[in-house]
Structures are given as C-alpha cells and as structure tokens.
Amino acid sequence: MVTLSDALIDRFVTFKLLGVNVTSDQKWNTHTEAMSRTVASRLYFLKQLKLAGAGLNDLLNFYCFHVVVVDDDVICCAQCR
DSSP: OEEETTEEEOOOSEEEETTEEEETTOOSHHHHHHHHHHHHHHHHHHHHHHHTTOOHHHHHHHIIIIIHHHHHHHHHHHHTO
C-alpha cells in the first residue's frame, strides 16, 4: 500500500482501465494476449456459425461487429509500442 495525502492506495501489478490491461512495468504484453484470446474465441464462434449453415450476410455481420472491432484494438496497441 502507498500513502497519498493521508489516504492508503492499493498497489497492483496489473489492472484493467477502460478496457485496457495496464501493468506496472508499462508493457502491452498482458493486454495484447487478452485481446488475442478474445479474437481467437470469436473467430472460433464464426467458424461454428459457418459449419451450422449460417448465411453469408450473417457471417459478415458477425465478423464486422464482433471480430474486427477487437482486432482493431489489438492493431492499435501494437502500433503504439
């Protein structure tokens, strides 16, 4: 714990702030790994939709609204390094 203006503040190694995993060493590894897992799980679900016979428009909508949004976050974080 750290004291700031007579208030005790907890100290964390990793925490999530506005959807971004922040670490005390200020590296992007934790956030990038979390986003990669999210993208992989959504791509798996997309594959399952295709195997279930979902239409092309449904597949494109799922990809655009669930996969690309997360993928853009990963790309932005990789570019910020």
